Amino acid sequence: MITDWHTLNREPSLPGLYARAATRRKITGSTLPCAGLRCWVEVDAKRLAAYRKVCGFTDNGLLPPTYPHILGFALQMQLLTAKDFPFPLLGLIHLSNRIRVLRPMGGVSRARVSVQVQNLQPHAKGATFDLLTSLDDQLGCLWEAESRMLCRGVKLEGEPVEDDCTPTRALSEIERWKAPADIGRQYARVSGDYNPIHLSAASARLFGFPTAIAHGLWNKARTLAALAGHLPIASVEITAQFKKPVRLPSEVTLLASEPGASGDFRLVGAGDLEHMVGHWRPLA
Template sequence: MTIQWQEVGAAPSMSALYAKAATRRKITAKVLPEQGLRQVLQVDQQRLAAYRKVCGFSDNGLLPPTYPHVLAFALQMQLLTARDFPFPLLGLIHLSNRIRVLRPMGGVGQVRASVHVENLQAHPKGAVFDLVTRLDDQLGLLWEATSQMLCKGVQLDGALVEDAPAASPVLVEVARWAAPADIGRQYAKVSGDYNPIHLSGLSARLFGFPTAIAHGLWNKARTLAALDSHLPEANVEIEVTFKKPVRLPSEVTLLASAAGSSGDLRLIGAGELEHMVGGWRPAG
């Protein structure tokens, strides 16, 4: 697949992008576009400080490993609401997320972000594809992430993607925290992600959820903030699979391996309900 890159100048209107997302409810094709978007972006220090506060990160001079998702969120929205993107954005389900931090992200002011989609495959519940986001600075690739997204109701030919059997590593409790009823709205303010399923019980019920649920990337960010002393600052790959959603409000517990270059993690709720599993490894 050869990506045809389009350079984006001015920031898009987020309200216009959300209007497009709200009015597109149909699957229009079974082929992903070969167009990707690129844009030069600036780190807003006030927005970064607000993000750190909501997600629990300390101000250590480094960008939090999940923060580039916020930087590139408008670019992702623009790609996923484009006319040639075949699936309705509000129907997508975030199944997993893999981040690679290749170099320490200190002193980052201006970066070039790029986003594209690839790897469309059949899934027992529809079809999955990868949303790939990268950040480059003057030295080259700094950070990249792959989010696997599910679109229900798509029927594709080919072998189905099946979940790999989960291992059962020995983990110990590292932290626990409350996910308050308004954390979806708090996170939306700092991330720009105003998906209705996260904002209130009323808006979540319109999309089939009995209560509002926490953003998957807030769960991951809050987890990595709690594991700050466990993880290397760079040359690290952090992958998680999202399981049962965190209903708001609730309390969750983080289990993890000892600090080191690699390890495993689990985020669980009451009754050992598994919300998120994953781990970290050298990026290679």
Template sequence: MQWQTLGSAPFLPPLYWRAALKRKITGSTLPEQGLRCQMRINPQDVAAYRNVCGFADSPILPATYPHILAFGLQMQLLTTKNFPFPLLGLIHLRNRIRLHRPLGAVSEVTVSVHVQNLRPHAKGATFEVVTTLEDSLGLLWEAESQMLCRGVKLEGEPAGDTLPSPTQVNELTRWKAPADIGRRYARVSGDYNPIHLSALTAKLFGFPQAIAHGLWNKAHTLAALGEHLPPANIEIVVEFKKPVRLPSEVTLLTRAPGASGEWLLKGAGDIEHMVGMWQPIA
């Protein structure tokens, strides 16, 4: 793995332009390179993120906030010339985060991103975007986001590992996903993917309505689970099922929260939007 260290977080507008121009698959191997950057955490940015995602005020960062810190690095990596897939059109299938220590009193961190694990899938190929957060004491937080690129042809058998839907779950809470949440989340995350912004821009990519960001759904779920989740030594895995069309209402169902647990996010007509689980890090 070749690492490049950046002096500051990437400037996003030119990366969007680069993403918009690349529409073709140009290869079938992942680049052996990663990006790193030292970042300071801005309390105003964290407060705006909490507000959009439903997190209560706390001295500990939301477990999903490192995704926001890493977004620019991920964009830069996925729009380099030697990255083989177009960024627009990638589908986020699943996401796993591991919190090694509580995210309290964190002000300066090193964020690193790379890609790995290209595998055949029934609809194309999947790969993982790996993100880590380190402070002066070492590894704090890490994540793998599994992405699907349709239309890639790879040799081998498609993997079929999916999270089962939990049973014996009870309603914990419900919330509305308003029509403008894609735009509001874009402002705090930097993720201005057109499928999330409006019905008009979503239709350009084959969606009848705008859909909520998967990581907004996950963040709002963790905010709702709140005190049920341990602040550290925890692994949280989610699988994104049917997208949440905007506007709509969703219901969170969970089972016996404790050191480990499961949840299901449902929409109207029992549509399953997301399944998830948490457990101690093995």
């Protein structure tokens, strides 16, 4: 599919996009738009510092490997609330996330973010698509990611294809941490992601959840912060599958293989409840 790129002069305003998302509750089609959005963005030092604090990253002079998602969030929102996007944003489920850090992300103060959607596929519960995001500087692509999203209720022909990130290496406990009741609100303030299922038990119940749940990308960011000494800083691909949600508040345990060019990890809760599994691999 050839992408029809549109370049914006500034980042979109999130309040208006949330208002648009709140009014769209119906599936309007089964074809993804070919339009993509691009915009140059500034890295705000205070916002970056607040993100590091919420997610547990130390300041090593590099952008955290998950931070470009924050830089691209407003563009993602605009793309997913556009009139030609067929699925309602509220209710989409984040199934997995793959990040590729191509070069060390040090000294990045301004970069171009690009977002698009591709790869509509049947799923046992509906249909999935990939939300693609990339970050470029003056030398080319620094970082890229695929977030696989599920929309329930969509019917497509074909057999579902399931990815598998089941760890194959021996894992040992790395760290335990508590996900406090307000971590969804803390993460929303630094990310812009104010999805009601993460903010409070009352707002989560409106969408069928008994309690608020942690953002999947907070779980991944907190995990990568704990694994900072395990992974390369660049030329690495990091994949995570989101399993059972982390209900708030709760305590989780991170298990991982030995440091190296490749490795596996699991995030589990009480009773070995599996919240997230994943791996890191060197880029080919």
